[in-house]
Amino acid sequence: MRTQVAIIGAGPAGLFLGHVLTRAGIDNVILERRDASRVLARIRAGVLEAGSADLLRKHGIGARMDAEGLPHDGFSLAFGGRRLRVDLRGLAGASVVVYGQTEITRDLMEARAASGARTVYGAEDVAIEGFEGDAPAVTWREGGVVRRIGCDYVCACDGFHGVGRASAPRATLREHGRAYPFGWLGVLVDAPPADHELLYARHERGFALCSMRSATRSRYYVQVPEGERAQDWSDARFFDELRRRLPDDVAERVTPAPSLEKSVAPLRSFVAEPMRFGRLFLAGDAAHIVPPTGAKGLNLALGDVHYLSEALIARIRDGDETGIDGYSAKALARVWRAERFSWRMTGLMHEFPDETPFERRMKDAEFAELEASRAARAALAENYVGAPL
Ligand code: FAS
Ligand code: PHB
Secondary structure (H helix, E strand, C coil): CCCCCCCCCCCHHHHHHHHHHCCCCCCCEECCCCCCCHHHHHCCCCCEEEHHHHHHHHCCCHHHHHCCCCCCCEEEEEEEEEEEEEEEHHHHCEEEEEEHHHHHHHHHHHHHHHHCCCEEEECCCEECCCCCCCCCCEEEEEECEEEEEEEEEEEEECCCCHHHHHHHHCCCCCCEEEEEEEEEEEECCCCCCCCCCEEEEECCCCCCEEEECCEEEEEEEEEEECCHHHHHHHHHHHHHHHHHHCCCCCCCCCCCCCEEEEEEEEEEEEEEEEEEECCCCEEEHCCEEEEHCCCCCCCCHHHHHHHHHHHHHHHHHHCCCCCHHHHHHHHHHHHHHHHHHHHHHHHHHCCCCCCHHHHHHHHHHHHHHHHHHHHHHHHHHHHHHHHCC
């Protein structure tokens, strides 16, 4: 078998890349380890930057987002009994769209099925070969049979634990990052949100986040110690802890309901450099991870795909190599800016077990700075709505 671009991973990065390449007439095959229902069952990101929403519209995949997504002009921070609204529209001239990653994945899966482009679900033991030469190939096991597909380029959109970064030459690959001593326990419930906008709350018991998926479906998170297991948390225990961390008026508006999904996400900051190794490219979580406090993970993945798809189209269609030669540096510039913002928001809003009294006072002072300075709030707003592509 042969294709022009082999894509590993059918999460949002892989599906969006396949979508854009197919619309450009470039043949591509996606190889996904899990089945489609497992991919759709994951509850992940909820906030789209304005630039990401524009990307989806530009590539004809934004109709349901525009019909069902919730535009948000701001969000709030709660801190030591005080509350501060960050006016995104007024401070940064842009909004964000609340539209679940699951829905984007569903829209992309439907578009791909309609296009007839090939996706192999249940592809086991995917391996990449020859990417340092000019004839790369990908192999996998399907129904016990080893398959092989030759290609011109391989794009690893296979997440943090994927085979793409693991295949990169150790002598070239540089990895940076840290794990945080806590995670996020998240629940999804069919109940109206506690508020019409998102609320990020810092409390001495730990961080909490009130988010949503629609006017009737809410998404809540509480910070939990690393290693915590979702099965150790009943719904009642979760909502009791959530309410203890929220301002009283918000806590009263939280409507407990049976959890449709409950999971713990470990938090880490991570960047792999470079994002290109010969004819192998990394995109999305395969190359970088941010703590979800800044709502950047999915948006970075879509931004990588924007740069990578433009580069591959220019190379394959016009023989122009400047895009693929510049992909890694261009994507990483945006990645590092989001990494810093996500790391800073995580530091400000979470309780760290080994925090000193001085560090706590520095956080109090940073919140006071946000209250006192429009410029400080504008800088936060600019980062939250996202850097221009
Ligand atoms: P993904 O991990 O989504 O997709 C990679 C795909 O590759 C998967 O389908 C996987 O099955 C497949 N794959 C892996 N290895 C493979 C192999 N060897 N062969 C074939 N296929 C393989 N971001 C936010 O903004 N807000 C959040 O609240 C948030 N919560 C998150 C919670 C969790 C538990 C995780 C892990 C991430 C969360 N993120 C969040 C970040 C998340 O949204 C990612 O940024 C987003 O899924 C990135 O998309 P992809 O790069 O496509 O990676
Ligand atoms: C979500 O709704 O899942 C969500 C929203 C904002 C974040 C993280 C997660 O920063």
